[in-house]
Amino acid sequence: MKSRREFIKISALGLGGFALAGGAGMALRTALNQGMPGAAELTPDLTRTPTYCEVCFWRCAGWVYKDEQGRLWKITGNDDDPLCHGRLCPRGTGGVGMYYDEDRLRTPLMRTMENGKQTYREASWEEALDFIARRLKEIAAEHGPECIALFTHGSGGEYFSTLLQAMGSTSVAAPSYSQCRGPREVAFITTYGQGLESPEITDIRDTRCLVLIGSHLGENMHNTQVQEMSDALAKGATIITVDPRFSVVAGKSKYWLPIKPATDLALLLAWIHVIIEEELYDKEYVERHTYGFEQLRTHVRSFTPEWAYGITTIEPATTRRTAREMAAASPAVIIHPGRHVTWYGDDTQRLRAVAILNALLGSWGRRGGFYMPDRVQVPQYPRPPFPEPARTWREAFPDRYPLADLALASGICEASIPGATPECNFKAWIVNGTNLLMTLPDQEQTKEALRSLDLVVVVDTMPAEITGWADVVLPECTYLERYDIIRNSPARNPNIALRAPATGPLYNTKPAYWMAKELAVRMGLGDYFAWESIEEMLDWQFKELGTSLEEMMRTGVKNYPRNFDDIYFADGRDIEFFTNTGKIELWSTTMEAAGFDPLPVYTPHEEPSEGYYRLNYGRAPMHTFARTANNPNLADLMEENDLWVNPVVAGLWGLKTGDYVRLQNQDGIVSTFSIKVRVTERIRWDSVYMVHGFGHADRRLGRAYGRGINDTELMSRVHYDPIMGGTGMRGNFVTFILDDTGKEARS
Amino acid sequence: MRYAMVIDTKKCVGCSDCVVACQTENKVPIGYARDWVVEVTTGTYPHLQMEIRSERCNQCENAPCVRCCPTGSSHYSTGGIVLVKPRRCIGCGACITSCPYDARFPHPKGHVDKCTFCDHRIKEGNQPACVEVCPTRCMYFGNLDDPGSEVSKLLRQRRYKTLIPEAGTKPHLYFLT
Known part of the structure; x- marks a missing residue:
């Protein structure tokens, strides 16, 4: 019987690679001495290398500069990038710290037993990859490939995702869904037949009224949005902030509503009530584009500002005044859906109310509201079709979460504990760039899952908590040391960006694309990574997109004209929405069919007891x-x-x-x-x-x-x-x- | 020519991008900073106001640090920028004590260090690193002697303040309020 997996503090080890922690200068010398890939790249030059940022998910494009000594010096924004307009946020500017961090993972590690205790030992890439490939094949043979899951939050995840799908598993989960923006995606898809994308399609630049509900823009540094909010403020836009905390943006708002926590949905319903009762809604838009207005009118009749006052502590006069302010700006108004919205468990319904309010004010598809994005379709380098998976991640949760449209990180975690759903238990995890112990709530459940698995592989740059649970730790080089997938962000105009290595990898680290391809070759799946080199693959893709790797090395970013002139809805024209009724569903037929309230209903949430x-x-x-x-x-x-x-x-x-x-x-x-x-x-x-x-x-x-x-x-x-x-x-x-x-x- | 910086406190979100951009551009050692962010909240919940300022050396016209420097290391340069000649600095710290804005610090290499308005970048026609990076575009740099410069225009159009004007230092950081 195999011993249960224990958490290993990597620090407890006197590993040679770690003993070298002597600052970045030491690190560089070490690389030179050992003739690692870093050495060849360290020729002094002041040229800049294009990249896009990996410190957060926004992925702004920038330039990496080296100093006279050939050391990485600074990173600045790319002027042509529609996401950052030449200005990175503090995290992107401080991205060099990821490279110089002397605590980085330096070499592959494998779990072993020593004197009856679990510990790690250094391993070669050859040994680590052979072991993983063999275990994955064994697990797939015994339990089916569907029981292998990937957790990812980073660009490298794309390559591991290809590997997983080539094996026959579609269980690829990002905590950015079930721990973050999932509820708002479902709310907007059920209402408009379309999600909000990332970066969001909020037309903040031209808005006249921005409503933020628990969203602290400026503290969350979503670069494009912060920049556009600053522009909008300069042009005299009104900001209404709903937050129990006096956030930075609350300090810049015309109205700050210091709401009692957990009562936002009551305020939203009261706003909808005022907009309808005072006939402030966009009548032409509502009539032409929406479904279920009469049901909504009846539904909110009793949700007066006075009713909400007793729940939210927001004075009725303030609720009315702010509703009128929004209506006055209509359609150039944004009730911002936020991003991290997993708060109280009725989040999809709260975000439905946000979606409905936007629809009443006619902001969806209108200048200063929400624009319709466009993006490049990056061609797929030729590869065989993926096998049809015998099961999908969805079957791990029979009868639950029917409207989830992406895999649930927390759900896969739960389904990895034996007994929960035995027929579709997960047996192996590959974790890339996400520290699940600090990302998923209910740590005990996460630990129980980790103890139960047959194989845990962690791919990361840093020894975060999750690495202590791995059987094999694969040290990834940072984004400044590698090529990656082509960035193709949705935006007002299609655009692409290149990430190229500014220097070779420090220590014994490798890029994710290399790891995934090496594993695939070992598992007989090399056809899915048929390219000879990453440069060859990127150049092939770029040429299909009318450019080349050589040109992209010089420009970093390429912008394209829109395919159609449809960034905003044309006045007086009907639109076919991707909903059951083809309309914007104020009253949701999807919710009703799935057995949920077709219109959002406020339910009270627990309050702290005394002393808490x-x-x-x-x-x-x-x-x-x-x-x-x-x-x-x-x-x-x-x-x-x-x-x-x-x-x-x-x-x-x-x-x-x-x-x-x-x-x-x-x-x-x-x-x-x-x-x-x-x-x-x-x-x-x-x-x-x-x-x-x-x-x-x-x-x-x-x-x-x-x-x-x-x-x-x-x-x-x-x-x-x-x-x-x-x-x-x-x-x-x-x-x-x-x-x-x-x-x-x-x- | 009189260089000045104008900072719009209404736009600034206090993200500290100016700080890290300065640190990387000027290779300021970790643990030290030539600029910093101050947040001042006044009032009682929920009746509150907040001001956020990105602060640095005020490049004073009447600079106590220059006056008290025993070696002439601290001096006025082009456009009124106050600079330190590291080789002449003996690290006595008189300037650090004399500065009412606490804008100077002892560099681990032994000399005193502070904001230079990125004079090496200005000479090449660029903006200071903090101005160029700011995501909210709340910072402006330019020549006050040119009435057509953006800084001159802003000071004509907007309400502003300087810090500790009573110290008589004639500072050249202006905060739009």
Whole structure:
């Protein structure tokens, strides 16, 4: 019987590769001495290399510069890029830190037993890949290839996805769906027959009224949107921000609605009520394009601003005034759908209300509202068709989450625990560029799944928590050291961008495309990666797109004209929407058929009990998720998260700014580390707030280890969205533990 | 010629891009910074106001750091930019103490360091790195002696303030409010 997988602290090992942690200069010399691929590339030159950013998912295009010594120096935006207009955000500007981080993974690692304890040993690529290929083939033969899943959040995932599909599995999941934007996609697809894409198709540049609900643009550094919001502000646009916290954008808003947490849907219904009762909606648009208006009118009749006042604490006059402000700007108004929207478990319904409100104001398909995107279709390098999978990821959750349109990371995790759904248990995971322990709520479930699997392969640049659960750790080189897939972002105009290596890979690291191809060859699936070199494949694709690798090396970005003049709906013309009725469905036939409320209904959510506070979390502009806390440049801007506490609450507990506290949640879970208190008027008295992505527990993350609290470990209560399986994470409550033993734990 | 920087606090979101862009452009060692972000919130929940400022050396016309420098290392350069000649600096720190804006720091190489308005970039016709990177385009750099420059126009059209004007330093960072 095989022993159960334990978490291994990579730090506990005296591995040769790790002992070299002597700063980046040392690292470079090491590469030279050992004649690694880095050496040949280190010829001094000041030329720039095109890239697109991998520090977040936005993927802005930029240029990587080297200094006179040939060392990576700085990264700046590409002026021709419609996503960044030559201006990267702080994370992109600090992207060099990913390369120079001395804590990077340096060589393949394999799990082994030593003196009765599980540990890692260094391995050659040959040995690591042979082992993975053999185990994958064995597992596929025994349980079927469908039981192999890929979790990915990064460009390299594309290659592993090809590998998986070549094997016969379609279980490719990104936490960006069920832990983030999934509910809004389902809400908009059921309403408009079309999702919101990434980057979103919000026409913020030309809007006259931007409504943000719990979305803290400027703190979440979605570059294009932040830039366009600044332009819109300069042109006099109104911003209405709904947030229990005085966010940065709340400080720039004409109206800040300090709503009671978890009551947004009541406000949305009251706004819809006002828009309809005062006949402020776009009558021509509603009549021509929408389905179910009369049912909606009847549905919201009783949802008056006075009704909502008792729930949201927003005064009725404010609700009316802001509704009128939106209507005055119509159709150049955006009720922003947000991005991380998995909050309370009824998120799809809340986002349906957002979709409905936009439809009433006629903003979908209109200038200053939502534009219709266009994108390049990147041709597929010739390869055989994928085999038909015997099962899909969907069958892991019979009768649940019927409207999920993408694989659920949390669902696959659950289905990896034996007994949950035995007939379609997952047996092997490949995890690329996502630290699942800090991404998925309910850590115990994640750990139980990890213990149960037959094979865990982690591909990453950093020794994040998930790497401690791998059987094999494959060190990926950073985006600055590799080619990658062609970026083809949806935008106002089709566009592509190239990522090329500015230097060779440091240490014994490799690009994902190389790993996936090597595995495929070993598994007899080499035909799916038929290209000789990545340059050859990219050049073939670029030539199909009317350019070449050589030209793209000089320009980095290529913009194309739109295929049709259809960025906005033409006035007085009927549109066929991809819904059951061909109309914008205010009253959703899909929801009704699946057994859900066809119109959104407000349901109250649990409130904190005495002495407890709702745990709210968000983003900081200089960090991405849990993946940048150890980046030397970005850690220098923000090295730990702090806990926002209202002065009234601080007074009750005797807390001062700078005190360290630990937190305990409603289920008795105590945070591993402590967090610095920030007493501020910017937060309500019924909640506390922290930035997500800190409190790393892996000692190999020298800068990030033990700094701040990991909010994810306190999210033991998950409110699943029954419609699509999103994991609502804002129903957790915490209280303070006033000693600072957690702080000692990090020394 | 009189160089100045105008920063629109209404646009700034405090993302610190200016800080990291300066650090990489000028190879400022990790742990040090030539510019930084200040957030000031006033009022009581929910009646609050916030101002966010990207701050750096004010390139003062009447600079205490230049006056107190015993070696002449701190000096006025083209366009009124206050610069440090590292080789002449003995690291005594008098300038650090004299600066009302706390804009100077001891560089690990032994000299004092501060914002240069990226004079090496200006000479080549570029903008300072912080101005060029800002995603909200809240920063403007230019010549105050040219009435047609964007900075001159903004100071004519908008309300603005300078920091600690009572110190008499005649600062040349202007914050639109």
